[in-house]
Amino acid sequence: MTTLILYGSAILLLIISHIKDKGKTRQALKGAWKFLENMMPQFLGIILVVGLMLAVLKPEVISNIIGSKSGIFGVFVSAAVGSITLMPTFVAFQTADMLLKNGAGYAQVAALISTLTLVGLATFPLEAKYIGKRAAFYRNFIAFLFSFIVAFVVEKVMGIL
Known part of the structure; x- marks a missing residue:
């Protein structure tokens, strides 16, 4: 509706x-x-990569790497992947849904989405050009740390629900 x-x-x-x-x-x-x-082209490439990843990786493997039982390691892996990946936000949310349906944990997906939208290693050179290398580094580093706070909060909230 x-x-x-x-x-x-x-x-x-x-x-x-x-x-x-x-x-x-x-x-x-x-x-x-x-x-x-x-x-x-970017959108189709992302869909292709995610689709292949979900086809090749069994839900058990996804669950082991970024499942709720993977703990801080899974959150760190998700945050690292999100930091280096360039993806439109609307695609990120659909990707998160697919990952959750295939065994990923809430905290891990929250870290992924948070870093996808806030951290940009791929866009760092452009950002550094406008605000300076130091400011760009600090902004990205703080955003990366913030993704762990987001993951923790989401994990606690989803644990309550």
């Missing part, structure tokens, strides 16, 4: 935008299409 409401709202707002200014609406749609074209 929520999906229907969201799609309906998007279509309604697109129609209103088209009525108000056809040129700007057309320009916005062209920009959105270019964004989709640029993002699609």
